[in-house]
Each structure stands twice: as C-alpha cells, then as structure tokens.
Amino acid sequence: MTSATVKTDNLDAIIGDLDSLDPEAREYFTSRPRPAKVIHDPDQYSTDFGKAVNWIRSSSDGPVDIVAMGGLGGRVDQGLSQLHHLYLFQKEPDYREGRMFLVSGESLTFLLKAGKHRINVRERYDSGKLKEDVFNKYVGIIPIKEPSVITLRGFEWDVTDWETEFGGLMSTSNHVLPETEVLEVGTTKDVLFTIALKR
Numbered sequence: 001m002t003s004a005t006v007k008t009d010n011l012d013a014i015i016g017d018l019d020s021l022d023p024e025a026r027e028y029f030t031s032r033p034r035p036a037k038v039i040h041d042p043d044q045y046s047t048d049f050g051k052a053v054n055w056i057r058s059s060s061d062g063p064v065d066i067v068a069m070g071g072l073g074g075r076v077d078q079g080l081s082q083l084h085h086l087y088l089f090q091k092e093p094d095y096r097e098g099r100m101f102l103v104s105g106e107s108l109t110f111l112l113k114a115g116k117h118r119i120n121v122r123e124r125y126d127s128g129k130l131k132e133d134v135f136n137k138y139v140g141i142i143p144i145k146e147p148s149v150i151t152l153r154g155f156e157w158d159v160t161d162w163e164t165e166f167g168g169l170m171s172t173s174n175h176v177l178p179e180t181e182v183l184e185v186g187t188t189k190d191v192l193f194t195i196a197l198k199r
Helices: 021-028 047-057 075-090
Strands: 013-016 036-039 066-069 101-102 106-111 115-120 135-142 147-155 159-164 169-175 183-189 191-197
Touching: 013 135, 021 036, 047 066, 047 075, 075 101, 075 106, 135 183, 147 169, 159 169, 183 191
Parallel strands: 013 036, 066 101
Antiparallel strands: 101 106, 106 191, 115 183, 135 169, 135 191, 147 159, 147 183
16 A cells, blocks of 8 residues: 555545445545545446546535646546546536646646637746746647647747648647747637646
C-alpha cells in the first residue's frame, strides 16, 4: 500500500462498479481519520470516471471545475474516452456546470467552446519579472467532434479563419512563441486545446 499513502487525506469518495477495488485498499481508505465513502454504482453504460464526475457535480451547490490528474496516457481507448468526457460533461456553451481539465505527466488538455478565448501561458511577478514557465512550447488545437474554423494569435504558426478537421488540416505541434504571455484562440465549434508541460 505504499503507493496509496501519497496525499490521500482529502479523498472524499471512491465510486464506480468497484471491480478493481481490492479489500486491502477498501480497508485502507475507509479507516483513515477522514474516511472515504465507498459508493457502488453497477451501471455498465457509464465509465467510473463519468460516475465520479456526476457524483462531484451532484454533491456541489453550484458550478465546480474538475481537474483530473493522470487523465490521459496508457491505453488509447481509455484516452479517447477521457476526451469524450470533456465534451459529454461540458455541453452548455458557457461552462455553466464548470470546466474540466485533464492533466497528465506531459500535458494539460481542456475544451474550448465555440467563441473567443484568451489563455494565459506565462505570468509575471508584481515586479514585472516573468515567473518560471510551467508550459513547454508545444500546443495542439484539435477538432475532435466536428470541423471548425479557427483563428490563432501568439503562436509560431498563427492562422486566420483556417478550416480544421480530422482527415484534413489540423493544428498539432504548433509552438508558443517565447515572448507570448497570452494565447488567443477563436473557434466556430468546440475544440480540444492541449499544451505540453515543462518537465
């Protein structure tokens, strides 16, 4: 259980069909000073991740942003499922129920709804000096669900009213310019935004 001892004091719940929750792990998490709830949901038409998102949202009084750590990587089908969940749980045009972010050891990925967006990629101290970079230069804007027309500013390869779609042109492996503090993205449809993290 050494891997389970990493910062579990704020774990509220374990939810899912529980097919992979072994008795030792259940005992560990339910006997903590602040025990986790174990919620069995046998629904085979939703993923454990989807069950967790539904539980978080139903347990909150208002919109709540969700950051899923380790949300991408490993099996391709599971990674695609996580990307699917970004669309599934953010259907409203204004992030009414909150935003969702997937963080892996390599990148931060989130959904940009149709419209104009400004994404801060560098911050400054009050003195004006730039803070250490969190992000690497690699960026992708990916039209997973449907074709889109995008406009990009602050990138090495800026575009204006550029059609993008699977099977056509896509903005993958674009670069944040060294002097860019805010990226600007305009999109006619929902797209994925992914940016590499510094390691």
